[in-house]
Amino acid sequence: MASSPDRDESALKAALRARRSQLPARVMTGGIIALALGNLIGWELSLSWIAAYAVAQAIEIGAFQPLLSGARERLPAWRAAFGYLAFFLSGAVFGSVSVPLWLLGGAFGGVMAVLLLSASIVSVVVGSHRSRLAMGLTVTPHCVYLAATPFLMNVLGASGQMKSAVALGCLLFCGYAIAIFRSIDSARTSELAARRDSERKRAEAEAANAAQSTFVATISHELRTPISAMLAGAAELSRTAPDAAARSQAALITDAGRMMKTLLDDILDHAKLEAGRMTVETVSYDVRALCAQVARFWGAEARKKGLRLRVEGAASLPAWVEGDPTRLRQILNNLISNAVKFTREGSITLRLSAWASEEDNAALRFQIVDTGEGMAPDQMARLFTPFEQGDASTAKVHGGTGLGLAISRNLARLMGGHLTAFSVKGSGSVFTLALTLPLAAQPEQGHAHELQARVPLTPAPIVAQVEVVPAPAVEIAEVPEGAHPAEEGDERPVRILVADDHEINRRAVQLVLAPTGALITAVVNGAQAVEAAQVEAFDVIIMDVRMPEMDGREATRRIRAMEGPNQFVPIIAVTADTEDDDKAACRAAGMTDFVGKPIDPMKLLNKVIEAVSGEADDAAASRNVA
Numbered sequence: 001m002a003s004s005p006d007r008d009e010s011a012l013k014a015a016l017r018a019r020r021s022q023l024p025a026r027v028m029t030g031g032i033i034a035l036a037l038g039n040l041i042g043w044e045l046s047l048s049w050i051a052a053y054a055v056a057q058a059i060e061i062g063a064f065q066p067l068l069s070g071a072r073e074r075l076p077a078w079r080a081a082f083g084y085l086a087f088f089l090s091g092a093v094f095g096s097v098s099v100p101l102w103l104l105g106g107a108f109g110g111v112m113a114v115l116l117l118s119a120s121i122v123s124v125v126v127g128s129h130r131s132r133l134a135m136g137l138t139v140t141p142h143c144v145y146l147a148a149t150p151f152l153m154n155v156l157g158a159s160g161q162m163k164s165a166v167a168l169g170c171l172l173f174c175g176y177a178i179a180i181f182r183s184i185d186s187a188r189t190s191e192l193a194a195r196r197d198s199e200r201k202r203a204e205a206e207a208a209n210a211a212q213s214t215f216v217a218t219i220s221h222e223l224r225t226p227i228s229a230m231l232a233g234a235a236e237l238s239r240t241a242p243d244a245a246a247r248s249q250a251a252l253i254t255d256a257g258r259m260m261k262t263l264l265d266d267i268l269d270h271a272k273l274e275a276g277r278m279t280v281e282t283v284s285y286d287v288r289a290l291c292a293q294v295a296r297f298w299g300a301e302a303r304k305k306g307l308r309l310r311v312e313g314a315a316s317l318p319a320w321v322e323g324d325p326t327r328l329r330q331i332l333n334n335l336i337s338n339a340v341k342f343t344r345e346g347s348i349t350l351r352l353s354a355w356a357s358e359e360d361n362a363a364l365r366f367q368i369v370d371t372g373e374g375m376a377p378d379q380m381a382r383l384f385t386p387f388e389q390g391d392a393s394t395a396k397v398h399g400g401t402g403l404g405l406a407i408s409r410n411l412a413r414l415m416g417g418h419l420t421a422f423s424v425k426g427s428g429s430v431f432t433l434a435l436t437l438p439l440a441a442q443p444e445q446g447h448a449h450e451l452q453a454r455v456p457l458t459p460a461p462i463v464a465q466v467e468v469v470p471a472p473a474v475e476i477a478e479v480p481e482g483a484h485p486a487e488e489g490d491e492r493p494v495r496i497l498v499a500d501d502h503e504i505n506r507r508a509v510q511l512v513l514a515p516t517g518a519l520i521t522a523v524v525n526g527a528q529a530v531e532a533a534q535v536e537a538f539d540v541i542i543m544d545v546r547m548p549e550m551d552g553r554e555a556t557r558r559i560r561a562m563e564g565p566n567q568f569v570p571i572i573a574v575t576a577d578t579e580d581d582d583k584a585a586c587r588a589a590g591m592t593d594f595v596g597k598p599i600d601p602m603k604l605l606n607k608v609i610e611a612v613s614g615e616a617d618d619a620a621a622s623r624n625v626a
Contacts, residue, residue, distance in 0.1 A: 011131040011132075012067075012131045012133065012134060013067065013068070014131065015127070015128050015131035015134040015135075016064050016067065016068055016134075017068065018127050018128075019060070019127060019134075020061075020068060022127055023057060023061075026057070027053075027054065027057065030050050030053050030054075030094070031050060033050075033097070033116070034046045034047060034049060034050035037097065037101070037112075040101070040104065040105050040109060041097075041100040041101060041104045041105065041109075042104070045100055049093070049096065049097050052093045053090070053093045053094055056086060056089045056090040056093045056094075057090065059082070059085075059086040059089065060083060060086035060087065060090060063075075063079055063080075063082045063083030063086050064083045066079070084133070084137055087133075087134055087137035087138045088137045088138070088140065088141060090138060091120075091124070091137070091138040091139060091140065091141035091142055092141035094120055094141075094142075095117055095120065095141045095142045095144075095145040095146075096145070097113070097116065098113035098114075098116060098117055098145045098146075098148075098152075099113075099145070099148075099152070101113040101116075102149075102152035102153075102155060103152070103155060106156065107156055110149075110152065110153070110156065113145075113149075113152075114146070114149060117142050117145055117146045118146070118173060120142050121139055121142045121143070121146070121173075121174070121177050122177065122180075124138045124139045124142065125139065125177050125178075125180050125181045125184070126180075126184065128181065132181075132185075135181055139177065143174045143177075146170045146173070146174065147167070147170055147171070147174075149166055149167075149170055150163035150164070150166050150167040150170070151163075153166065223260075223264055224261075224264070224576045224597030224598045226504060227257050227260050227261050227264070227597075227598035228504075228505060228508050228597055228598040228599040229504045229505065229507065229508040230253060230254075230257035230260075230598075231254060231257045231261075231508075231598055231599065231600065231601060232508035232509070232511050232512050232599060232601050233253070233508065233511060234250045234251075234253040234254040234257060235250075235254070235512065235601040235602075236511050236512070236514075236601075237249070237250035237253070238250035238251065238254070239515070257598065261598050267403065269403075269407050272579075273407065273410045273411075273414075278410075278411075278414060279414075279579060279580055279581075280323075280324040280327050280411075280414050280415050281324045281326070281580060282322050282323060282324065283322065283323075283324070283325070284320055284321070284322055284440040284441070284443060285320065285321065285322075285323070285325040285440075286319055286320055286442075287317050287318065287319070287320070287321050287325075287328075287364070287437075288314055288317050288319055290325055290328065290329060290332075291311065291314060291317070291332070291350065291352060291366075292311070292314070293329075294329060294332045294333060294336065294350075295309060295311045295350055297333075298333075298336045298337070298340060298348075301340050302340055302348060305340065305343075305344075306345065307340065307343055307345070307346065307347060307348055308346075308347040308348070309336075309340075309347070309348050309349075309350070310347060310348070310349045310350070311349075311350045311352065312349055312350070312351045312352065313351055313352040313353050314352050316352060316353050316354050317352050317354050317364065318354060318362045318439055319442060320439070320440040320441060320442050320443075321362060321364070321437040321438065321439060321440055322437060322438040322439075322440045323415060323435070323437045323438075324415060327411045327414070327415060328415075328435075330407075330408070330411065331408045331411055331412060331419070331433055332350075332366060332368075332433075334404040334405065334407070334408045335366075335368040335408065335431045335433070336348065336350065336368055337404070338404065338405070338431075339368050339370040339372065339429070339431075342370070342372040342373060342429075343370045343371055343372035343373075343428075344372065344373070345371070346370070346371030346372075346428075347370075347371055348368065348369070348370045348371075349367075349368070349369040349370075350366070350367070350368060351366075351367040351368075351369055352364075352365070352366060352367075353365045353367075357436055360438060360439050361436050361437065361438050361439065362436070362437055362438075362439055363434070363435075363436050364434070364435045364436070364437060365432060365433070365434050366432070366433040366434075366435075367430055367431070367432050367433075368430070368431045369428065369429075369430050370428050370429055370430075371428045372428050372429060373425070373426065373428075374423045374424050374425045374426050374427050374428050374429055375423040375424075375425060375429060376425045379423075380421065380423060383405060383421055384405050384406050384409045384419075384421075385406065386403055386406040405419075405421075408433075412433055412434075412435070415435060416435070416436060417433060417434050417435035417436065418433075418434055419431065419432070419433050419434075420432050420434075493517060493518060493519040494516070494517075494518045494519065494539045494540070494612055495518070495519045495520075495521070495536070495537065495538045495539050495540075496513060496518045496519070496520050496521070496538060496539065496540045496541070496542060496608070497520075497521050497522075497523070497529060497532055497533065497536075497538045497540070497541040497542070498510065498513075498520055498521070498522045498523070498541075498542045499522075499523050499524075499525065499526060499528070499529035499541070499542070499543045499544055499547065499552065499555065500522070500524070500542075500544040500547070500574065501524050501525055501544065501546075501547045501548055502544075503524075505544065505574075505599075506522045506524075508599065509522075509542060509574075509599070509604070510522065512599070512601045512604050512605060513604075513605070513608065516605070516608070518608075521536065521538070524547075525547045525548055525549045525550055525555075526543075526547050526549065526550030526551055526552055526554055526555030526558075527549050527550040527555070529541065529543065529550075529552075529555045529559070530550070530555050530558045530559060530562075533559045533562075533564070533566040533569075534562065534564060536565075537565035537566060537569075538565075538566055538569055539569065539570075539611070539612055540569065540570050540571075540572065540608055540611045540612060541559070541566070541569055541570070541571045541572070542571075542572050542574060542595075542604075542608075543555060543556060543571050543572065543573055543574065543591065544573075544574045544575070545573055545574065545575035545577065545582075545586065546575070546576075546577075552573060552574075552575075552586075552589075552591075553585060553586060553589035553591070554589070556571050556573075556586075556589045556590045556591050557589050557590060559571070559590070560589075560590035570592040570593070570611035570612075571590065571591045571592050572591070572592060572593045572594070572595055572604075572607050572608070572611060573586045573591040573593070573594045573595070574594075574595050574597065574599065575594065575595075575596065575597065576596065576597040592611065593607050593610070593611065595607055
């Protein structure tokens with residue numbers, strides 16, 4: 001099958017690069033041969049031979065230099081012909097030493113000549129790198145010299161039978177050399193095709209991962225929007241509920257929204273773990289307080305089912321360690337949630353223990369022991385498999401995605417630990433999380449980690465309530481009829497700019513902020529937020545990160561860059577992307593604080609109160625100093 005010009009050109013370049021890398025070895029070998037043969041064939045002849053060989057190498061280098069250096073993609077015909085001639089000349093000069101070896105060296109010289117020619121042929125075949133032309137032009141003179149061996153044997157008076165046998169041997173060797181070249185060429189071609197196929201598949205996999213990441217981010221953003229509205233609406237219904245029945249209905253909506261948020265978080269965490277995009281942070285936190293908070297949270301759920309939730313060994317834990325409290329809390333919540341879910345009677349115990357490890361580390365063990373129904377061996381075998389549950393009835397009875405334990409094990413591994421399970425059917429289960437964490441000193445008063453979170457303040461009205469009037473694009477709350485504009489010295493309404501492309505999100509934020517009496521302006525994208533910030537002073541800007549036309553980060557950068565009343569206004573990012581690199585990008589753009597989606601109404605209110613009171617600016621300044 002004829003090869004394409006592009007393939008021939010590529011093969012020639014590969015052969016040239018190989019020959020260039022082998023040049024020092026070829027010249028050194030030639031010099032050693034010349035020194036070894038000086039006494040046998042004469043120094044003048046030996047030195048003349050090595051000089052001619054060096055000239056042939058120089059001609060080859062000069063002819064092909066523009067192609068190797070990248071100065072030219074293709075050589076002109078005359079230079080290419082000159083280079084091909086150098087290939088032939090190199091082989092002819094090197095092999096020519098066999099003639100004086102036969103004529104002057106006797107039988108010993110003849111043996112040396114055959115060995116040199118055979119070794120050179122093998123070297124050329126191996127080093128030609130898919131270029132049939134380079135191989136053919138270089139190896140042909142060697143084969144000619146080798147084919148001349150029977151005739152040169154006449155010098156030693158060899159018999160006809162001996163010469164015939166040698167001729168046949170030389171012919172077989174040359175054929176064998178050509179077969180080796182074809183085999184090597186085929187192997188290299190297959191390797192190249194496999195490499196290209198691997199590169200193509202890698203590129204496809206990277207594109208698929210990128211598409212999956214984009215899909216996950218989009219789904220996260222889109223699904224969190226209606227969940228935020230559900231939670232915000234439920235909070236407002238609960239606040240204004242006239243009776244217990246209405247409050248019960250609001251609580252039902254809240255529970256449904258939180259369940260949807262939990263399921264969404266599990267799916268997104270699994271996708272991030274599968275894509276290798278999940279990260280853990282390292283901060284100082286009080287591990288005892290974390291365990292106490294988790295136990296208090298699940299204690300109410302356990303009591304509803306008539307179960308006892310106990311904590312044992314908390315005193316053995318070190319107070320402060322370094323690690324990721326959010327991920328540890330997530331694992332413990334998953335494990336205790338499962339224990340509560342699958343235990344009908346008895347108790348659930350969070351058993352804690354720790355011991356000193358080397359280099360100021362502490363080995364921690366968290367065991368969740370339940371008196372539930374336990375698991376059979378076949379259930380244990382698929383316990384940590386994503387989307388698998390104990391049996392077919394589990395999802396029907398208890399719901400869930402079957403991701404919690406898989407995520408927990410992967411998070412444990414990500415933190416350098418491991419999660420194991422032991423269970424016997426009818427005798428309960430024991431889940432053990434083992435971590436080794438560095439010990440940490442207790443932070444100074446007032447600088448403890450967010451784990452020692454403030455109890456959310458009940459937001460008192462910032463000013464007297466004003467009516468909020470939503471509109472499709474730019475929504476500005478008007479002062480109610482009969483109200484008087486604030487005069488000099490009067491307390492003016494707090495002005496808040498809300499930028500979000502989803503109307504449902506804008507309405508949800510307005511619903512959360514309405515009780516504060518704030519005057520709200522709502523816009524649908526970053527460009528409108530920049531325009532609004534140019535004409536009116538705001539006390540707080542609530543900025544969605546993902547928006548069409550101009551996203552929240554770019555809008556923030558522009559607001560920070562322009563002179564005016566809003567250059568240093570607190571800007572709270574509202575985003576479903578809550579990884580460390582996403583937060584860092586928001587800070588780099590100039591955003592002051594963050595609220596994750598789905599929006600927790602109380603968290604949003606607290607962030608607004610902090611921004612208005614100046615606490616958000618102080619926190620941002622502390623982060624910048626750190």
